[in-house]
Amino acid sequence: MSASSDLRHSPFKPLAEFLPQIGSYSLLPFRFIKLDDSRYILTNFVGEYIVTDRENLARFVNKDLAPDSELYAQLKSRHFLTDSSHSAAFHLLATKYRTKQQHLSEFTGLHMFVPTLRCNNSCWYCQVSRKNSTAEGCDMTQAVAERGIEFMFNSPSTVLKLEFQGGEPLLRFDIVKYIVEKTRELCRTNGRAVNIVICSNLSLLSDEILDFCELHDLSFSTSLDGPRELHNVNRPSREFDSYERTCAGIVRIRERLGVERVSALMTTTRHSLSQPTEIVDEYLRQGLASIFLRPINPYGFASSPGIVTSYSTAEWLEFYKRALDYIIQLNVKGIRIREEYAALLLRRMLSPYGTGFVDLQSPAGIGISAVVFNHDGNVYPSDESRMLAEMGDQRFCIGNLLSDSYRGMMLSDTLIDSISQTMTECVPCCVDCGFQPYCGADPIRHYRLQGDIVGYKPTSEFCQRHLGLFRHIISILEEQSTASEVLMNWLQ
Amino acid sequence: MPGFSKEPDGSFVARFDCRVYRVTAVKKAAYKYGGIFHILIEEADGSIVVSLRPTSSNADPEEAIGKFCNEVLDQELREQIATETNGVRDLLLAQAFSKTSLVDSELETSDYGQTSRTSTGGRQ
Numbered sequence: 001m002s003a004s005s006d007l008r009h010s011p012f013k014p015l016a017e018f019l020p021q022i023g024s025y026s027l028l029p030f031r032f033i034k035l036d037d038s039r040y041i042l043t044n045f046v047g048e049y050i051v052t053d054r055e056n057l058a059r060f061v062n063k064d065l066a067p068d069s070e071l072y073a074q075l076k077s078r079h080f081l082t083d084s085s086h087s088a089a090f091h092l093l094a095t096k097y098r099t100k101q102q103h104l105s106e107f108t109g110l111h112m113f114v115p116t117l118r119c120n121n122s123c124w125y126c127q128v129s130r131k132n133s134t135a136e137g138c139d140m141t142q143a144v145a146e147r148g149i150e151f152m153f154n155s156p157s158t159v160l161k162l163e164f165q166g167g168e169p170l171l172r173f174d175i176v177k178y179i180v181e182k183t184r185e186l187c188r189t190n191g192r193a194v195n196i197v198i199c200s201n202l203s204l205l206s207d208e209i210l211d212f213c214e215l216h217d218l219s220f221s222t223s224l225d226g227p228r229e230l231h232n233v234n235r236p237s238r239e240f241d242s243y244e245r246t247c248a249g250i251v252r253i254r255e256r257l258g259v260e261r262v263s264a265l266m267t268t269t270r271h272s273l274s275q276p277t278e279i280v281d282e283y284l285r286q287g288l289a290s291i292f293l294r295p296i297n298p299y300g301f302a303s304s305p306g307i308v309t310s311y312s313t314a315e316w317l318e319f320y321k322r323a324l325d326y327i328i329q330l331n332v333k334g335i336r337i338r339e340e341y342a343a344l345l346l347r348r349m350l351s352p353y354g355t356g357f358v359d360l361q362s363p364a365g366i367g368i369s370a371v372v373f374n375h376d377g378n379v380y381p382s383d384e385s386r387m388l389a390e391m392g393d394q395r396f397c398i399g400n401l402l403s404d405s406y407r408g409m410m411l412s413d414t415l416i417d418s419i420s421q422t423m424t425e426c427v428p429c430c431v432d433c434g435f436q437p438y439c440g441a442d443p444i445r446h447y448r449l450q451g452d453i454v455g456y457k458p459t460s461e462f463c464q465r466h467l468g469l470f471r472h473i474i475s476i477l478e479e480q481s482t483a484s485e486v487l488m489n490w491l492q
Numbered sequence: 493m494p495g496f497s498k499e500p501d502g503s504f505v506a507r508f509d510c511r512v513y514r515v516t517a518v519k520k521a522a523y524k525y526g527g528i529f530h531i532l533i534e535e536a537d538g539s540i541v542v543s544l545r546p547t548s549s550n551a552d553p554e555e556a557i558g559k560f561c562n563e564v565l566d567q568e569l570r571e572q573i574a575t576e577t578n579g580v581r582d583l584l585l586a587q588a589f590s591k592t593s594l595v596d597s598e599l600e601t602s603d604y605g606q607t608s609r610t611s612t613g614g615r616q
Contacts, residue, residue: 026576026580027576027577028577029573029577029578029580029584030573031570032569032570034566045581057569058569061569061572061573090583090587091587093584094584094587095588097584097585097588098588098589428520429523429524432567456526456527458523458525458526459527
């Protein structure tokens with residue numbers, strides 16, 4: 001007996017009988033944006049996405065989509081449409097949305113201390129406007145450090161992250177030690193977890209410092225801009241040996257504390273643009289399994305005329321894509337190295353959970369995700385607002401540890417007014433952008449570059465950069481199966 | 493298909509039929525193109541009339557005008573989606589946060605000094 005005759009005598013109605021009629025579905029909230037000249041990216045309420053062409057998009061919105069089409073099944077399974085009266089899809093979407101926003105209830109996790117603004121390097125793009133290593137009046141006192149610790153333990157966050165920024169924090173290792181010991185002690189009595197990172201050029205590492213770091217489980221983050229010549233041009237020291245000192249420090253930490261206890265990031269200068277593969281190779285040479293490719297930030301010395309504009313967003317994107325593609329090819333060959341910003345964007349796009357990265361939050365992560373305690377006790381809601389203050393603009397200072405209360409600072413008009421303007425769900429352009437679920441607001445950067453907290457998105461370099469990044473990553477996921485597998489592995 | 497014409501002074505005029513396009517869609521597209529055109533929107537004889545004068549950063553105004561018209565089409569589609577889904581979106585947000593306490597009543601009423609002493613063991 002043939003299959004068709006089986007069906008003829010089947011007691012069940014044909015499958016088509018159970019399909020909804022054309023046009024009998026309802027749309028669920030979603031956004032869309034062009035991927036390229038022929039395709040569109042559709043993102044649903046929680047950021048799940050589908051790529052299709054304009055014709056199918058219009059057909060879907062106009063209720064002309066055939067219920068037995070593949071696109072219909074995809075749109076239904078990913079909650080772009082519903083064709084039944086059951087509320088399961090509705091409840092599932094609400095739960096997913098709540099999960100994405102869960103990190104908000106943790107409130108501030110990252111607390112940055114600036115033990116000193118002094119530094120023994122002379123990076124020409126220094127974004128924090130460092131002082132030279134013998135300068136006076138730019139070190140943190142123990143009284144300020146103590147108030148900073150108290151502020152930190154006012155946060156409801158169950159997992160704190162304590163980061164030492166500079167200047168060069170190891171120039172005031174005594175203050176670092178004080179803060180670490182006191183924090184560890186309080187964590188034991190308060191039942192909190194804390195991850196501690198020192199951001200350092202590693203040139204001042206000593207056995208005493210490494211002993212302490214081993215005892216207290218500290219990690220290091222450093223800057224490595226690329227091969228020797230590039231690094232030393234970008235980050236000169238008096239002896240012109242910052243590359244040698246940083247690399248020696250990386251080796252010492254790896255040998256003493258372990259491979260995972262040191263990570264590095266790079267800052268892109270005009271000199272970097274022609275060396276994407278050389279920079280990645282340098283990271284491999286130093287045994288680093290991750291790299292963070294960053295554009296220059298327009299603060300401090302990097303805001304000097306000509307430096308910020310020394311390359312365009314398009315040039316940086318081209319550099320980034322070449323580096324990322326090279327990193328992916330290395331992974332395909334079995335050499336493991338991860339680009340951290342792509343990994344972060346992928347988590348925002350594909351993970352059911354939110355991320356606490358300050359620059360990609362809605363509302364903005366300032367204060368909510370991070371605070372900075374400057375050496376003088378001034379408190380800022382992000383490192384960039386501290387950088388702006390060092391340029392003479394105290395617009396985002398929310399108070400001083402020695403004179404203001406936690407409540408007064410965290411509920412200050414300065415902070416609340418800024419945050420309230422940064423919900424990308426209702427900001428012009430962002431409100432309709434297909435990448436809204438992945439992106440965020442960077443009020444400090446927009447204020448710095450456009451003189452406005454919200455910013456004008458059609459000419460915003462932040463916006464152009466992220467549109468380029470999201471489009472590139474989705475193109476890889478859609479078109480290159482092997483490369484896509486590499487990116488998916490970065491989610492783990 | 494909306495028509496557009498080039499004026500003697502180098503600016504362009506595009507007309508959109510009010511029966512087909514919402515003013516909001518045209519306004520949103522205009523906002524997005526504000527970096528490369530100076531834009532004026534008026535209504536006349538059942539049409540939304542958009543005057544676009546290229547800024548100095550606009551290298552290819554005629555190409556950009558075509559893209560502007562397509563952008564209005566996309567914005568109109570977005571308006572259509574919003575009309576149908578805004579109610580559901582509001583319900584989803586209400587449902588998502590209905591069982592969540594975003595405000596910790598203890599923190600809401602506590603003071604820095606008080607909380608510090610409680611949580612850190614006290615400042616002398």
